[in-house]
Amino acid sequence: MKLRDSLRLAGRSLAGHRLRSALTVVGIVIGISTVVIFASFGTSVQTDVVGEFEDTAASEIIVTSGDVGFGDSSGGPPIPTDLLDGIPAVTDYDVEQLGGIDGVEAVIPSGPIDADAVTVGEETLARGVQVTAIPPAGFAEGDIITGEPFESGARGEIVLTETAVERFEANVTVGDTVTVDYADASPEEFTVVGVTGSVRGGFSSAFSPIFYVPIEPYYAEHGSTAPSASQGVDQRAFPQVTLVAPPDRVTDVQADVERYMTEDSDAIRVENVNDVTVQSTADIVDGIESVLADVIRLVSGIGLLALLVGAFGIANIMLVSVTERTKEIGIMKATGARNREVMGLFLGEAVLLGLAGAVVGIPLGLAVGYGAAVYAEVGFTVPIIWLVVAAGMGIATGVVAGLYPAWRAARVDPIDALRYE
Amino acid sequence: MSVTDGDAAAAGARADGPEDEAVVTVADVHKEYDLGGTVTALDGVSLALAEGSYTAVMGPSGSGKSTLLNLIGALDTPTAGEVIVDGENVADLPERERARLRGTEIGFVFQTFNLMPRLAAVENVALPLVFAEWSRRERRERAETLLSEVGLGDRLDHLPRELSGGQRQRVAIARALAADPEIILADEPTGNVDTDTGAEIMDLLAAARDRGNTILLVTHERRIADHADRIVHVTDGAIEEIEPVEAGE
Ligand SMILES: Nc1ncnc2c1ncn2[C@@H]1O[C@H](COP(=O)(O)OP(=O)(O)OP(=O)(O)O)[C@@H](O)[C@H]1O
Ligand SMILES: [Mg+2]
Numbered sequence: 297m298k299l300r301d302s303l304r305l306a307g308r309s310l311a312g313h314r315l316r317s318a319l320t321v322v323g324i325v326i327g328i329s330t331v332v333i334f335a336s337f338g339t340s341v342q343t344d345v346v347g348e349f350e351d352t353a354a355s356e357i358i359v360t361s362g363d364v365g366f367g368d369s370s371g372g373p374p375i376p377t378d379l380l381d382g383i384p385a386v387t388d389y390d391v392e393q394l395g396g397i398d399g400v401e402a403v404i405p406s407g408p409i410d411a412d413a414v415t416v417g418e419e420t421l422a423r424g425v426q427v428t429a430i431p432p433a434g435f436a437e438g439d440i441i442t443g444e445p446f447e448s449g450a451r452g453e454i455v456l457t458e459t460a461v462e463r464f465e466a467n468v469t470v471g472d473t474v475t476v477d478y479a480d481a482s483p484e485e486f487t488v489v490g491v492t493g494s495v496r497g498g499f500s501s502a503f504s505p506i507f508y509v510p511i512e513p514y515y516a517e518h519g520s521t522a523p524s525a526s527q528g529v530d531q532r533a534f535p536q537v538t539l540v541a542p543p544d545r546v547t548d549v550q551a552d553v554e555r556y557m558t559e560d561s562d563a564i565r566v567e568n569v570n571d572v573t574v575q576s577t578a579d580i581v582d583g584i585e586s587v588l589a590d591v592i593r594l595v596s597g598i599g600l601l602a603l604l605v606g607a608f609g610i611a612n613i614m615l616v617s618v619t620e621r622t623k624e625i626g627i628m629k630a631t632g633a634r635n636r637e638v639m640g641l642f643l644g645e646a647v648l649l650g651l652a653g654a655v656v657g658i659p660l661g662l663a664v665g666y667g668a669a670v671y672a673e674v675g676f677t678v679p680i681i682w683l684v685v686a687a688g689m690g691i692a693t694g695v696v697a698g699l700y701p702a703w704r705a706a707r708v709d710p711i712d713a714l715r716y717e
Numbered sequence: 718m719s720v721t722d723g724d725a726a727a728a729g730a731r732a733d734g735p736e737d738e739a740v741v742t743v744a745d746v747h748k749e750y751d752l753g754g755t756v757t758a759l760d761g762v763s764l765a766l767a768e769g770s771y772t773a774v775m776g777p778s779g780s781g782k783s784t785l786l787n788l789i790g791a792l793d794t795p796t797a798g799e800v801i802v803d804g805e806n807v808a809d810l811p812e813r814e815r816a817r818l819r820g821t822e823i824g825f826v827f828q829t830f831n832l833m834p835r836l837a838a839v840e841n842v843a844l845p846l847v848f849a850e851w852s853r854r855e856r857r858e859r860a861e862t863l864l865s866e867v868g869l870g871d872r873l874d875h876l877p878r879e880l881s882g883g884q885r886q887r888v889a890i891a892r893a894l895a896a897d898p899e900i901i902l903a904d905e906p907t908g909n910v911d912t913d914t915g916a917e918i919m920d921l922l923a924a925a926r927d928r929g930n931t932i933l934l935v936t937h938e939r940r941i942a943d944h945a946d947r948i949v950h951v952t953d954g955a956i957e958e959i960e961p962v963e964a965g966e
Contacts, residue, residue: 297847297848297850298847298850301847301853305847308835308836309835312835623831624833624834626831627831627832627833627844628833628844628848629792629816629819630790630792630819630825630831631819631820631825631844631845631848631892632816632817632819632820632821632845632848632849632896633816633820633848634812634813634816634848635812635816637816637848709793710792710793711787711792711793714792714827714831
């Protein structure tokens with residue numbers, strides 16, 4: 297019997313029980329679409345977030361004083377440093393030493409300014425306001441969306457993130473006045489010189505309302521200090537320093553930075569600083585990817601469970617079908633069907649059911665995944681590999697579920713079958 | 718020719734004249750079914766079907782007629798004895814060859830028609846050709862020709878449930894002839910149709926015989942059995958008598 301003929305006959309049988317076939321397929325559709333939804337959404341988040349990060353920060357090393365990773369700095373997935381606060385402990389001396397490490401192209405210390413509120417016109421933002429001091433080198437090529445970065449020492453100039461702009465009703469733009477209320481209650485007026493999408497070493501800057509002021513002179517006035525063990529005096533101290541290195545040397549530079557920070561730095565000697573965290577962009581990307589991969593795996597596991605349930609559905613309906621069609625099996629055997637041809641017919645039906653599940657489940661999953669991506673405002677990426685996996689799972693489910701019923705069908709005794717009423 | 722049981726009968730079945738060209742030889746066949754106790758369906762049957770012969774089998778219900786037919790049709794194998802079809806001992810054939818035998822050397826016609834309910838008449842007729850791997854076009858052509866010959870040229874695409882009993886049985890006969898088999902095995906083909914329709918069906922079998930088919934027909938009705946060359950009377954799983962039918966009836 298030719299393959300095409302068996303598939304045609306199998307299709308005819310399924311078409312003969314349209315509703316039943318459709319209901320059987322539902323389980324598979326749910327399983328496959330679940331897998332595809334989360335695979336496509338996860339892949340999209342991964343591509344979007346990680347892609348953005350990789351573009352702008354391919355060769356950055358982020359030093360944070362304090363243990364900001366999970367567990368020790370070598371184990372566990374590293375997480376974006378500026379989501380957690382470091383302790384202001386990296387001193388001016390440390391910054392100078394880090395800048396002297398072979399291969400370091402730029403040193404960008406950054407730290408929070410002690411501010412309570414920010415006002416634009418009539419609107420005041422008090423909660424969740426973050427004013428951060430960074431040097432102009434903190435803005436990489438292409439970070440600034442409108443206007444320009446401030447210059448070092450530029451008093452009264454401020455740059456804010458797009459997310460910060462969105463917080464205000466008024467459309468804040470270059471030239472507007474922003475008033476910062478310091479913790480000591482003295483206000484200062486700034487003029488907006490630029491709006492930025494992100495900064496170096498600032499993974500979440502794209503998503504947080506942050507106001508950037510020049511590190512000179514503001515950090516000395518409103519930032520933090522710490523004792524410099526090497527110099528014997530108090531110095532400006534930063535919770536975070538971002539280093540830029542050539543992409544091909546990042547690993548070496550990172551090792552040198554780590555050695556300096558853990559062995560010789562002032563930061564490690566500051567009280568309560570038990571550790572320093574040195575992460576490269578690659579570490580963070582890996583961390584995010586592994587977290588996302590875990591999530592995708594977990595949810596795909598749920599999808600697989602649904603597939604398993606679907607497989608039992610197929611197996612059940614196929615067993616019913618074998619019993620119902622005992623007489624047909626007898627007829628086929630009497631007209632020359634071999635046992636394996638009968639088996640092939642029933643297996644073919646189960647595979648077609650699984651395949652139908654994939655054919656419906658994949659576009660459905662993609663559609664919902666696309667909706668989720670749009671809702672979460674990330675670019676949608678089609679996870680080609682997962683689509684192939686999903687289609688394969690549909691077929692495999694059919695095969696596994698159909699095997700036993702098909703074997704039963706093949707073993708039907710034609711004489712009993714033909715006597716069967 | 719008279720047949721008793723045992724080895725002598727088996728020898729007789731082989732030795733008689735026409736057996737030289739026997740298409741089917743049944744030699745001292747026993748068939749038992751084991752259902753807790755043992756049911757003996759056939760108890761030492763020997764019979765030969767010469768090429769082109771027309772044999773009717775008669776006997777009371779439960780006497781083993783269908784069992785005999787199923788053994789000859791390679792749907793089953795005997796508990797003891799031999800069934801030789803086309804020179805081959807059916808029991809020795811691998812499953813694959815037995816299936817081929819059923820598909821291309823033998824055509825079955827059943828009392829209950831046994832058509833595939835979801836396939837159209839033309840597809841039912843073509844079914845043996847599907848398993849014989851004919852191309853779709855050739856199958857269709859052959860099936861249309863046969864259906865026209867049995868007078869159903871205008872019912873090609875009807876489903877079995879859209880046909881009368883007599884029409885269904887004609888489809889079944891067309892199907893039995895599809896792969897151009899040597900042997901036609903008909904188990905009470907007129908059992909479920911009225912007298913006139915039964916006559917039509919017997920005409921179709923006669924036509925098949927005229928084209929050279931070897932026919933074995935199981936029936937209850939003497940009138941039907943009279944279409945054959947000879948009538949084999951079976952009782953309790955054994956052949957009681959083989960009675961020649963006078964030509965011209
Ligand atoms: N598959 C089977 N399993 C068990 N017993 C069977 C089976 N097939 C037939 N028999 C038994 O074998 C005996 C012969 O049955 P068979 O069907 O050959 O009779 P028959 O002569 O065709 O009868 P009828 O005229 O009623 O069709 C009966 O006693 C029957 O019960
Ligand atoms: Mg019978």
